[in-house]
Amino acid sequence: MPHTPISARTDATLDPSDWDAFRALAHRMVDDSLDFLRTLPDRPAWTPLPSAVRVALVTEGVPHAPQGESQVYDEFLAHVLPYTNGSRSPRFFGWVQGNGTPLGMMADMLAAGMNPHMAGFNDAPRLVEERVIAWLAELMGLPATSGGLLMSGGTMANYLGLAVARHAGAGYDVRTLGALGGPRLTVYASSETHSWAQKCVELLGLGSVSLRKVPVDDAFRVDVAAMRAMISADRAEGLRPICVIGTAGTVNSGATDDLSALADLAAAEHCWFHVDGAFGALARLSPALAPLVRGIERADSLALDLHKWGFLPFEIACVLVRDAEAQRAAFSLTPSYLRDEGRGVIAGGLTFAERGPELTRGFKALKAWMSFKAHGVDGIAAIIEQNVQQARAFAERIAPVPGIELSAPVSLNIACWRWVPTGFTGDQCDALNRELLLRIQETGLAVPSGSMVHGRYVIRTCITNHRTRWADLERFADGIAPLARAIEAEMRA
Numbered sequence: 001m002p003h004t005p006i007s008a009r010t011d012a013t014l015d016p017s018d019w020d021a022f023r024a025l026a027h028r029m030v031d032d033s034l035d036f037l038r039t040l041p042d043r044p045a046w047t048p049l050p051s052a053v054r055v056a057l058v059t060e061g062v063p064h065a066p067q068g069e070s071q072v073y074d075e076f077l078a079h080v081l082p083y084t085n086g087s088r089s090p091r092f093f094g095w096v097q098g099n100g101t102p103l104g105m106m107a108d109m110l111a112a113g114m115n116p117h118m119a120g121f122n123d124a125p126r127l128v129e130e131r132v133i134a135w136l137a138e139l140m141g142l143p144a145t146s147g148g149l150l151m152s153g154g155t156m157a158n159y160l161g162l163a164v165a166r167h168a169g170a171g172y173d174v175r176t177l178g179a180l181g182g183p184r185l186t187v188y189a190s191s192e193t194h195s196w197a198q199k200c201v202e203l204l205g206l207g208s209v210s211l212r213k214v215p216v217d218d219a220f221r222v223d224v225a226a227m228r229a230m231i232s233a234d235r236a237e238g239l240r241p242i243c244v245i246g247t248a249g250t251v252n253s254g255a256t257d258d259l260s261a262l263a264d265l266a267a268a269e270h271c272w273f274h275v276d277g278a279f280g281a282l283a284r285l286s287p288a289l290a291p292l293v294r295g296i297e298r299a300d301s302l303a304l305d306l307h308k309w310g311f312l313p314f315e316i317a318c319v320l321v322r323d324a325e326a327q328r329a330a331f332s333l334t335p336s337y338l339r340d341e342g343r344g345v346i347a348g349g350l351t352f353a354e355r356g357p358e359l360t361r362g363f364k365a366l367k368a369w370m371s372f373k374a375h376g377v378d379g380i381a382a383i384i385e386q387n388v389q390q391a392r393a394f395a396e397r398i399a400p401v402p403g404i405e406l407s408a409p410v411s412l413n414i415a416c417w418r419w420v421p422t423g424f425t426g427d428q429c430d431a432l433n434r435e436l437l438l439r440i441q442e443t444g445l446a447v448p449s450g451s452m453v454h455g456r457y458v459i460r461t462c463i464t465n466h467r468t469r470w471a472d473l474e475r476f477a478d479g480i481a482p483l484a485r486a487i488e489a490e491m492r493a
Protein backbone atom coordinates (compact mmCIF):
# COMPACT_ATOMS: atom_id res chain seq x y z
CA MET A 1 0.00 0.00 0.00
CA PRO A 2 1.44 3.41 -0.92
CA HIS A 3 2.24 5.58 2.05
CA THR A 4 -0.15 8.54 2.40
CA PRO A 5 1.78 11.76 2.97
CA ILE A 6 1.07 13.08 6.46
CA SER A 7 0.45 16.74 7.18
CA ALA A 8 -1.02 18.78 9.99
CA ARG A 9 -4.34 18.70 8.14
CA THR A 10 -4.45 14.92 7.58
CA ASP A 11 -6.70 14.70 10.65
CA ALA A 12 -5.96 11.03 11.16
CA THR A 13 -7.49 9.43 14.29
CA LEU A 14 -7.99 5.95 15.71
CA ASP A 15 -11.69 6.53 16.30
CA PRO A 16 -13.90 4.56 13.91
CA SER A 17 -14.32 5.99 10.43
CA ASP A 18 -17.90 4.72 10.48
CA TRP A 19 -19.39 5.00 13.96
CA ASP A 20 -22.61 3.16 13.07
CA ALA A 21 -20.71 0.18 11.69
CA PHE A 22 -18.47 0.17 14.76
CA ARG A 23 -21.51 0.33 17.04
CA ALA A 24 -22.94 -2.77 15.33
CA LEU A 25 -19.61 -4.57 15.73
CA ALA A 26 -19.36 -3.50 19.39
CA HIS A 27 -22.83 -4.87 20.10
CA ARG A 28 -21.82 -8.13 18.47
CA MET A 29 -18.73 -8.27 20.71
CA VAL A 30 -20.89 -7.93 23.81
CA ASP A 31 -23.44 -10.47 22.58
CA ASP A 32 -20.78 -13.04 21.64
CA SER A 33 -19.00 -12.61 24.97
CA LEU A 34 -22.19 -13.09 26.95
CA ASP A 35 -23.20 -16.09 24.83
CA PHE A 36 -19.86 -17.68 25.54
CA LEU A 37 -20.15 -17.12 29.28
CA ARG A 38 -23.69 -18.43 29.33
CA THR A 39 -22.71 -21.69 27.65
CA LEU A 40 -19.65 -22.39 29.79
CA PRO A 41 -21.21 -25.30 31.73
CA ASP A 42 -21.62 -27.25 28.47
CA ARG A 43 -18.06 -26.63 27.32
CA PRO A 44 -14.94 -28.62 28.26
CA ALA A 45 -13.24 -27.17 31.34
CA TRP A 46 -10.16 -26.75 29.18
CA THR A 47 -9.66 -26.89 25.42
CA PRO A 48 -6.04 -27.39 24.34
CA LEU A 49 -4.90 -25.13 21.50
CA PRO A 50 -5.24 -26.86 18.11
CA SER A 51 -1.89 -26.83 16.35
CA ALA A 52 -3.15 -24.74 13.44
CA VAL A 53 -4.25 -22.04 15.86
CA ARG A 54 -0.95 -22.19 17.69
CA VAL A 55 0.96 -21.84 14.44
CA ALA A 56 -1.17 -18.89 13.37
CA LEU A 57 -0.60 -17.14 16.69
CA VAL A 58 3.14 -17.63 16.86
CA THR A 59 4.12 -16.93 13.27
CA GLU A 60 2.37 -13.70 12.33
CA GLY A 61 4.72 -10.84 11.59
CA VAL A 62 4.23 -7.21 12.57
CA PRO A 63 0.88 -6.13 11.07
CA HIS A 64 2.01 -2.88 9.45
CA ALA A 65 -1.03 -2.44 7.22
CA PRO A 66 -4.51 -1.94 8.71
CA GLN A 67 -6.69 -5.06 8.63
CA GLY A 68 -9.83 -3.42 9.98
CA GLU A 69 -11.72 -3.87 13.23
CA SER A 70 -14.15 -6.51 12.07
CA GLN A 71 -11.49 -8.74 10.57
CA VAL A 72 -9.38 -8.72 13.72
CA TYR A 73 -12.49 -9.43 15.76
CA ASP A 74 -13.28 -12.51 13.65
CA GLU A 75 -9.75 -13.72 14.23
CA PHE A 76 -10.17 -13.16 17.97
CA LEU A 77 -13.32 -15.31 17.91
CA ALA A 78 -11.58 -18.14 16.08
CA HIS A 79 -8.11 -18.11 17.60
CA VAL A 80 -8.23 -16.51 21.01
CA LEU A 81 -11.59 -16.57 22.77
CA PRO A 82 -11.96 -20.36 23.21
CA TYR A 83 -8.41 -21.02 24.42
CA THR A 84 -7.77 -19.92 27.98
CA ASN A 85 -6.46 -22.00 30.88
CA GLY A 86 -10.11 -22.66 31.76
CA SER A 87 -10.46 -20.39 34.77
CA ARG A 88 -13.87 -19.13 33.65
CA SER A 89 -15.28 -22.70 33.69
CA PRO A 90 -17.55 -23.96 36.49
CA ARG A 91 -15.20 -26.98 36.70
CA PHE A 92 -12.01 -25.00 37.18
CA PHE A 93 -10.40 -25.83 40.53
CA GLY A 94 -6.73 -25.13 39.83
CA TRP A 95 -4.26 -23.02 41.82
CA VAL A 96 -6.24 -20.07 43.22
CA GLN A 97 -7.96 -18.18 40.45
CA GLY A 98 -11.26 -16.38 40.12
CA ASN A 99 -13.58 -16.62 37.14
CA GLY A 100 -14.55 -13.04 36.41
CA THR A 101 -18.19 -11.98 36.16
CA PRO A 102 -20.28 -10.56 33.32
CA LEU A 103 -20.72 -7.36 35.33
CA GLY A 104 -16.97 -7.20 35.90
CA MET A 105 -16.42 -7.59 32.17
CA MET A 106 -18.72 -4.69 31.43
CA ALA A 107 -17.18 -2.58 34.19
CA ASP A 108 -13.73 -3.10 32.69
CA MET A 109 -15.13 -2.00 29.35
CA LEU A 110 -16.68 1.11 30.88
CA ALA A 111 -13.43 1.86 32.72
CA ALA A 112 -11.43 1.54 29.51
CA GLY A 113 -13.95 3.75 27.72
CA MET A 114 -13.52 6.45 30.38
CA ASN A 115 -9.76 5.85 30.53
CA PRO A 116 -9.11 8.00 33.61
CA HIS A 117 -5.49 8.38 34.72
CA MET A 118 -5.47 6.94 38.22
CA ALA A 119 -2.47 8.68 39.73
CA GLY A 120 -5.29 10.37 41.68
CA PHE A 121 -6.54 13.53 40.03
CA ASN A 122 -9.35 15.79 41.17
CA ASP A 123 -12.06 13.61 39.65
CA ALA A 124 -14.79 11.07 40.37
CA PRO A 125 -12.75 7.92 39.61
CA ARG A 126 -10.35 8.87 42.41
CA LEU A 127 -13.23 9.06 44.87
CA VAL A 128 -14.49 5.67 43.65
CA GLU A 129 -11.09 4.06 44.38
CA GLU A 130 -10.93 5.78 47.78
CA ARG A 131 -14.37 4.38 48.58
CA VAL A 132 -13.41 0.83 47.58
CA ILE A 133 -10.30 1.01 49.78
CA ALA A 134 -12.33 2.40 52.68
CA TRP A 135 -14.97 -0.32 52.33
CA LEU A 136 -12.29 -3.01 52.33
CA ALA A 137 -10.60 -1.50 55.40
CA GLU A 138 -13.92 -1.55 57.24
CA LEU A 139 -14.69 -5.10 56.12
CA MET A 140 -11.25 -6.27 57.29
CA GLY A 141 -11.63 -4.54 60.65
CA LEU A 142 -8.91 -1.94 60.05
CA PRO A 143 -9.44 1.65 61.20
CA ALA A 144 -11.13 4.18 58.91
CA THR A 145 -7.88 6.17 58.89
CA SER A 146 -6.03 3.31 57.14
CA GLY A 147 -4.35 3.88 53.82
CA GLY A 148 -4.25 1.47 50.93
CA LEU A 149 -3.99 1.09 47.21
CA LEU A 150 -5.46 -1.10 44.51
CA MET A 151 -2.76 -3.17 42.87
CA SER A 152 -2.58 -5.56 39.93
CA GLY A 153 -2.42 -8.71 42.06
CA GLY A 154 -1.63 -10.30 45.38
CA THR A 155 2.08 -10.45 44.65
CA MET A 156 2.27 -6.70 44.12
CA ALA A 157 -0.05 -5.95 47.04
CA ASN A 158 2.17 -8.03 49.32
CA TYR A 159 5.24 -6.37 47.82
CA LEU A 160 3.87 -2.98 48.70
CA GLY A 161 3.13 -4.01 52.28
CA LEU A 162 6.65 -5.36 52.68
CA ALA A 163 8.16 -2.23 51.12
CA VAL A 164 6.36 -0.08 53.71
CA ALA A 165 7.49 -2.47 56.45
CA ARG A 166 11.11 -2.15 55.29
CA HIS A 167 10.94 1.63 55.27
CA ALA A 168 9.24 1.79 58.66
CA GLY A 169 11.51 -0.74 60.32
CA ALA A 170 14.98 -0.22 58.87
CA GLY A 171 15.98 2.24 61.59
CA TYR A 172 17.84 4.36 59.02
CA ASP A 173 16.94 6.17 55.81
CA VAL A 174 16.51 3.16 53.57
CA ARG A 175 15.19 5.26 50.70
CA THR A 176 18.46 7.14 50.51
CA LEU A 177 20.96 4.50 51.54
CA GLY A 178 19.34 1.35 50.16
CA ALA A 179 19.22 -2.03 51.80
CA LEU A 180 22.95 -2.00 52.65
CA GLY A 181 22.82 1.21 54.67
CA GLY A 182 22.59 -0.59 58.00
CA PRO A 183 22.34 -4.03 59.58
CA ARG A 184 20.85 -6.87 57.55
CA LEU A 185 17.05 -6.64 57.73
CA THR A 186 15.22 -9.93 58.22
CA VAL A 187 11.60 -11.04 57.77
CA TYR A 188 9.85 -14.16 59.06
CA ALA A 189 7.26 -16.33 57.38
CA SER A 190 6.16 -19.95 57.42
CA SER A 191 7.54 -22.51 55.00
CA GLU A 192 4.02 -22.64 53.48
CA THR A 193 4.16 -18.97 52.50
CA HIS A 194 3.50 -18.27 48.82
CA SER A 195 6.49 -17.62 46.56
CA TRP A 196 5.70 -13.87 46.44
CA ALA A 197 7.69 -13.50 49.68
CA GLN A 198 10.95 -14.62 48.16
CA LYS A 199 10.44 -12.58 44.99
CA CYS A 200 9.70 -9.51 47.09
CA VAL A 201 12.69 -9.74 49.46
CA GLU A 202 14.84 -10.16 46.37
CA LEU A 203 13.22 -7.17 44.68
CA LEU A 204 13.57 -5.04 47.80
CA GLY A 205 17.30 -5.72 47.88
CA LEU A 206 17.08 -7.65 51.14
CA GLY A 207 18.20 -10.86 49.47
CA SER A 208 16.48 -14.19 49.85
CA VAL A 209 18.73 -15.07 52.83
CA SER A 210 16.76 -12.44 54.74
CA LEU A 211 13.54 -14.42 54.41
CA ARG A 212 13.54 -16.77 57.39
CA LYS A 213 11.35 -19.75 56.70
CA VAL A 214 9.69 -21.03 59.84
CA PRO A 215 8.41 -24.62 60.15
CA VAL A 216 4.69 -25.44 60.32
CA ASP A 217 2.63 -27.83 62.45
CA ASP A 218 0.50 -30.77 61.26
CA ALA A 219 -2.25 -28.38 60.20
CA PHE A 220 0.25 -26.33 58.12
CA ARG A 221 0.13 -23.36 60.55
CA VAL A 222 3.33 -21.56 61.43
CA ASP A 223 5.13 -22.65 64.60
CA VAL A 224 5.01 -19.34 66.51
CA ALA A 225 7.45 -20.46 69.20
CA ALA A 226 9.97 -21.40 66.51
CA MET A 227 9.51 -18.01 64.89
CA ARG A 228 10.15 -16.28 68.23
CA ALA A 229 13.33 -18.30 68.71
CA MET A 230 14.56 -17.44 65.22
CA ILE A 231 13.93 -13.73 65.79
CA SER A 232 15.91 -13.83 69.08
CA ALA A 233 18.76 -15.75 67.50
CA ASP A 234 18.99 -13.30 64.58
CA ARG A 235 18.88 -10.31 66.91
CA ALA A 236 21.70 -11.85 68.96
CA GLU A 237 23.72 -12.10 65.73
CA GLY A 238 23.32 -8.36 65.12
CA LEU A 239 20.64 -8.64 62.43
CA ARG A 240 17.55 -6.46 62.50
CA PRO A 241 14.22 -8.34 62.38
CA ILE A 242 11.66 -6.00 60.81
CA CYS A 243 8.61 -7.98 59.79
CA VAL A 244 6.46 -10.92 60.83
CA ILE A 245 4.39 -12.34 57.99
CA GLY A 246 1.26 -14.37 58.58
CA THR A 247 -0.90 -16.07 55.96
CA ALA A 248 -4.69 -16.19 55.94
CA GLY A 249 -5.38 -19.10 53.61
CA THR A 250 -2.19 -20.76 52.37
CA VAL A 251 -2.05 -21.61 48.73
CA ASN A 252 -1.40 -25.33 49.30
CA SER A 253 -4.07 -26.22 51.82
CA GLY A 254 -5.98 -23.10 52.81
CA ALA A 255 -4.53 -23.13 56.33
CA THR A 256 -4.48 -19.91 58.35
CA ASP A 257 -1.72 -19.08 60.80
CA ASP A 258 -2.59 -18.08 64.36
CA LEU A 259 -2.79 -14.42 63.41
CA SER A 260 -3.50 -13.20 66.97
CA ALA A 261 -0.39 -14.94 68.27
CA LEU A 262 1.65 -13.49 65.40
CA ALA A 263 0.28 -10.00 66.13
CA ASP A 264 1.36 -10.43 69.78
CA LEU A 265 4.79 -11.64 68.69
CA ALA A 266 5.24 -8.74 66.27
CA ALA A 267 4.25 -6.24 68.96
CA ALA A 268 6.62 -7.77 71.51
CA GLU A 269 9.48 -7.77 68.99
CA HIS A 270 8.71 -4.27 67.62
CA CYS A 271 8.20 -5.77 64.18
CA TRP A 272 5.74 -4.86 61.47
CA PHE A 273 2.90 -7.38 61.13
CA HIS A 274 2.04 -8.13 57.52
CA VAL A 275 -0.73 -10.54 56.54
CA ASP A 276 -0.94 -12.26 53.17
CA GLY A 277 -4.68 -12.71 52.86
CA ALA A 278 -4.60 -13.08 49.08
CA PHE A 279 -7.72 -15.18 49.09
CA GLY A 280 -8.29 -16.16 52.73
CA ALA A 281 -8.91 -12.57 53.88
CA LEU A 282 -12.14 -12.60 51.92
CA ALA A 283 -13.48 -15.28 54.28
CA ARG A 284 -13.95 -12.40 56.71
CA LEU A 285 -16.87 -11.17 54.59
CA SER A 286 -18.89 -14.11 55.90
CA PRO A 287 -19.84 -13.96 59.60
CA ALA A 288 -19.76 -17.77 59.63
CA LEU A 289 -16.19 -17.94 58.30
CA ALA A 290 -14.73 -14.80 59.90
CA PRO A 291 -13.51 -16.69 63.02
CA LEU A 292 -11.17 -18.71 60.75
CA VAL A 293 -9.12 -15.56 60.08
CA ARG A 294 -9.38 -13.99 63.53
CA GLY A 295 -6.52 -11.59 64.21
CA ILE A 296 -6.38 -10.32 60.63
CA GLU A 297 -7.75 -7.01 61.92
CA ARG A 298 -4.48 -6.51 63.82
CA ALA A 299 -2.34 -6.39 60.68
CA ASP A 300 -0.14 -3.37 60.03
CA SER A 301 -0.53 -4.20 56.37
CA LEU A 302 -2.77 -6.68 54.63
CA ALA A 303 -2.84 -7.87 51.03
CA LEU A 304 -5.96 -9.33 49.47
CA ASP A 305 -6.93 -10.31 45.96
CA LEU A 306 -10.26 -9.35 44.46
CA HIS A 307 -9.55 -11.37 41.32
CA LYS A 308 -9.59 -14.58 43.37
CA TRP A 309 -12.35 -14.91 45.96
CA GLY A 310 -13.81 -11.54 44.96
CA PHE A 311 -14.49 -13.19 41.56
CA LEU A 312 -13.62 -10.02 39.62
CA PRO A 313 -11.81 -10.17 36.28
CA PHE A 314 -8.00 -10.01 36.44
CA GLU A 315 -6.32 -7.79 37.53
CA ILE A 316 -7.27 -6.37 40.91
CA ALA A 317 -5.90 -6.69 44.42
CA CYS A 318 -5.68 -4.36 47.38
CA VAL A 319 -3.12 -3.55 50.02
CA LEU A 320 -4.36 -1.94 53.22
CA VAL A 321 -1.93 -0.12 55.51
CA ARG A 322 -3.00 0.73 59.05
CA ASP A 323 -0.72 3.78 59.23
CA ALA A 324 -1.51 5.74 56.06
CA GLU A 325 1.38 8.12 56.73
CA ALA A 326 3.86 5.22 56.88
CA GLN A 327 2.74 4.22 53.39
CA ARG A 328 3.16 7.76 52.04
CA ALA A 329 6.55 8.09 53.71
CA ALA A 330 7.78 4.99 51.88
CA PHE A 331 6.88 6.30 48.41
CA SER A 332 6.01 9.98 48.31
CA LEU A 333 8.02 11.96 45.78
CA THR A 334 6.62 15.03 44.05
CA PRO A 335 8.51 16.51 41.11
CA SER A 336 7.58 20.04 40.03
CA TYR A 337 5.52 18.91 37.05
CA LEU A 338 3.20 17.03 39.40
CA ARG A 339 2.78 19.76 42.02
CA ASP A 340 -0.60 20.25 43.69
CA GLU A 341 -1.88 23.70 42.67
CA GLY A 342 -4.69 23.61 45.24
CA ARG A 343 -7.28 24.07 42.47
CA GLY A 344 -7.96 22.61 39.08
CA VAL A 345 -7.39 19.14 37.72
CA ILE A 346 -4.50 18.25 40.03
CA ALA A 347 -5.97 19.66 43.28
CA GLY A 348 -5.39 17.35 46.22
CA GLY A 349 -2.13 16.02 44.80
CA LEU A 350 -1.58 12.71 43.08
CA THR A 351 -2.79 10.68 46.05
CA PHE A 352 -2.34 7.23 44.58
CA ALA A 353 1.05 7.90 43.00
CA GLU A 354 2.22 8.94 46.49
CA ARG A 355 1.27 5.56 47.95
CA GLY A 356 3.18 3.22 45.68
CA PRO A 357 5.67 2.90 42.84
CA GLU A 358 3.25 3.37 39.95
CA LEU A 359 2.30 6.68 38.37
CA THR A 360 -0.08 5.86 35.53
CA ARG A 361 -2.66 3.36 36.73
CA GLY A 362 -5.96 2.10 35.30
CA PHE A 363 -9.46 2.37 36.73
CA LYS A 364 -9.53 -1.07 38.36
CA ALA A 365 -11.69 0.31 41.14
CA LEU A 366 -14.78 0.56 38.97
CA LYS A 367 -15.38 -3.19 38.73
CA ALA A 368 -15.04 -3.56 42.50
CA TRP A 369 -17.32 -0.60 43.19
CA MET A 370 -20.00 -1.85 40.79
CA SER A 371 -19.72 -5.45 41.94
CA PHE A 372 -19.94 -4.66 45.67
CA LYS A 373 -22.99 -2.49 45.08
CA ALA A 374 -24.77 -4.65 42.50
CA HIS A 375 -24.29 -8.03 44.20
CA GLY A 376 -23.94 -6.69 47.73
CA VAL A 377 -21.05 -7.74 49.93
CA ASP A 378 -23.51 -10.22 51.47
CA GLY A 379 -24.14 -11.72 48.05
CA ILE A 380 -20.42 -12.21 47.48
CA ALA A 381 -19.99 -13.62 51.01
CA ALA A 382 -22.74 -16.17 50.30
CA ILE A 383 -20.75 -17.54 47.34
CA ILE A 384 -17.58 -17.71 49.45
CA GLU A 385 -19.49 -19.72 52.08
CA GLN A 386 -20.93 -21.92 49.35
CA ASN A 387 -17.40 -22.64 48.05
CA VAL A 388 -16.25 -23.69 51.52
CA GLN A 389 -19.28 -25.97 51.90
CA GLN A 390 -18.64 -27.37 48.43
CA ALA A 391 -14.99 -28.19 49.23
CA ARG A 392 -16.00 -30.01 52.42
CA ALA A 393 -18.85 -31.87 50.73
CA PHE A 394 -16.62 -32.80 47.78
CA ALA A 395 -14.04 -34.25 50.17
CA GLU A 396 -16.79 -36.27 51.91
CA ARG A 397 -18.15 -37.38 48.54
CA ILE A 398 -14.79 -38.76 47.29
CA ALA A 399 -13.32 -40.02 50.58
CA PRO A 400 -15.22 -43.37 50.53
CA VAL A 401 -14.20 -44.13 46.92
CA PRO A 402 -11.80 -47.11 47.13
CA GLY A 403 -8.41 -45.81 45.97
CA ILE A 404 -8.89 -42.20 47.03
CA GLU A 405 -7.08 -40.84 50.05
CA LEU A 406 -7.52 -37.32 51.44
CA SER A 407 -4.10 -35.71 51.96
CA ALA A 408 -4.88 -32.78 54.24
CA PRO A 409 -7.81 -31.54 56.32
CA VAL A 410 -10.17 -29.23 54.43
CA SER A 411 -9.60 -26.09 56.48
CA LEU A 412 -11.18 -23.72 53.98
CA ASN A 413 -11.98 -24.27 50.31
CA ILE A 414 -9.21 -26.65 49.25
CA ALA A 415 -9.43 -30.44 49.13
CA CYS A 416 -6.11 -32.23 48.49
CA TRP A 417 -6.38 -35.92 47.60
CA ARG A 418 -4.69 -38.65 45.65
CA TRP A 419 -5.28 -42.06 44.16
CA VAL A 420 -3.39 -44.72 46.11
CA PRO A 421 -3.61 -48.25 44.64
CA THR A 422 -2.78 -51.13 46.97
CA GLY A 423 0.78 -52.35 46.52
CA PHE A 424 2.09 -49.17 44.85
CA THR A 425 5.24 -47.55 46.24
CA GLY A 426 5.22 -43.85 47.11
CA ASP A 427 7.03 -43.00 43.88
CA GLN A 428 4.61 -45.06 41.79
CA CYS A 429 1.73 -43.22 43.45
CA ASP A 430 3.33 -39.89 42.61
CA ALA A 431 3.73 -40.93 38.97
CA LEU A 432 0.15 -42.16 38.79
CA ASN A 433 -1.28 -38.98 40.26
CA ARG A 434 0.81 -36.73 37.98
CA GLU A 435 -0.61 -38.59 35.01
CA LEU A 436 -4.12 -38.57 36.49
CA LEU A 437 -4.03 -34.80 36.86
CA LEU A 438 -3.01 -34.36 33.21
CA ARG A 439 -5.77 -36.67 31.99
CA ILE A 440 -8.38 -34.87 34.09
CA GLN A 441 -7.29 -31.63 32.43
CA GLU A 442 -6.81 -32.96 28.90
CA THR A 443 -10.16 -34.72 28.74
CA GLY A 444 -11.81 -31.44 29.69
CA LEU A 445 -13.36 -33.09 32.77
CA ALA A 446 -12.08 -30.41 35.14
CA VAL A 447 -9.01 -28.32 35.87
CA PRO A 448 -7.56 -29.08 39.31
CA SER A 449 -3.83 -28.50 39.90
CA GLY A 450 -1.04 -30.48 41.55
CA SER A 451 1.00 -29.88 44.65
CA MET A 452 3.18 -31.59 47.24
CA VAL A 453 1.82 -32.42 50.69
CA HIS A 454 4.15 -34.13 53.21
CA GLY A 455 6.56 -34.79 50.35
CA ARG A 456 3.99 -36.58 48.19
CA TYR A 457 2.30 -35.49 44.98
CA VAL A 458 -1.37 -34.64 45.47
CA ILE A 459 -4.24 -33.35 43.37
CA ARG A 460 -5.54 -30.09 44.68
CA THR A 461 -9.14 -29.05 44.22
CA CYS A 462 -9.45 -25.38 45.15
CA ILE A 463 -12.89 -23.86 44.81
CA THR A 464 -12.84 -20.09 44.36
CA ASN A 465 -15.54 -20.32 41.75
CA HIS A 466 -18.91 -18.58 41.70
CA ARG A 467 -20.00 -20.74 38.76
CA THR A 468 -19.49 -24.13 40.41
CA ARG A 469 -22.72 -25.93 41.18
CA TRP A 470 -22.99 -29.21 43.06
CA ALA A 471 -23.68 -30.98 39.74
CA ASP A 472 -20.26 -29.86 38.49
CA LEU A 473 -18.56 -31.41 41.53
CA GLU A 474 -20.53 -34.65 41.17
CA ARG A 475 -19.54 -34.86 37.51
CA PHE A 476 -15.90 -34.35 38.47
CA ALA A 477 -16.10 -36.84 41.37
CA ASP A 478 -17.67 -39.51 39.15
CA GLY A 479 -15.09 -38.97 36.44
CA ILE A 480 -12.03 -39.63 38.63
CA ALA A 481 -12.17 -43.39 39.17
CA PRO A 482 -12.42 -44.45 35.49
CA LEU A 483 -9.38 -42.33 34.57
CA ALA A 484 -7.40 -43.46 37.62
CA ARG A 485 -8.19 -47.16 37.10
CA ALA A 486 -7.08 -46.94 33.47
CA ILE A 487 -3.71 -45.50 34.47
CA GLU A 488 -3.39 -48.03 37.27
CA ALA A 489 -3.99 -50.87 34.78
CA GLU A 490 -1.45 -49.43 32.36
CA MET A 491 1.14 -49.19 35.12
CA ARG A 492 0.51 -52.75 36.30
CA ALA A 493 0.71 -54.13 32.75
Ligand SMILES: *Cc1c(COP(=O)(O)O)cnc(C)c1O
Pocket residue numbers: 096152153154155156194196247249250251276277278279305317
Ligand atom coordinates in the same frame (compact mmCIF):
# COMPACT_ATOMS: atom_id res chain seq x y z
C1 LIG B 1 -2.41 -16.09 44.64
C2 LIG B 1 -1.68 -15.86 45.89
C3 LIG B 1 -0.68 -14.90 45.94
C4 LIG B 1 -0.21 -14.13 44.73
O1 LIG B 1 -1.25 -13.33 44.21
P1 LIG B 1 -1.31 -12.96 42.65
O2 LIG B 1 -2.59 -12.23 42.53
O3 LIG B 1 -1.29 -14.26 41.91
O4 LIG B 1 -0.12 -12.13 42.34
C5 LIG B 1 -0.07 -14.69 47.17
N1 LIG B 1 -0.44 -15.39 48.25
C6 LIG B 1 -1.40 -16.33 48.23
C7 LIG B 1 -1.77 -17.05 49.48
C8 LIG B 1 -2.06 -16.59 47.04
O5 LIG B 1 -3.02 -17.52 47.01
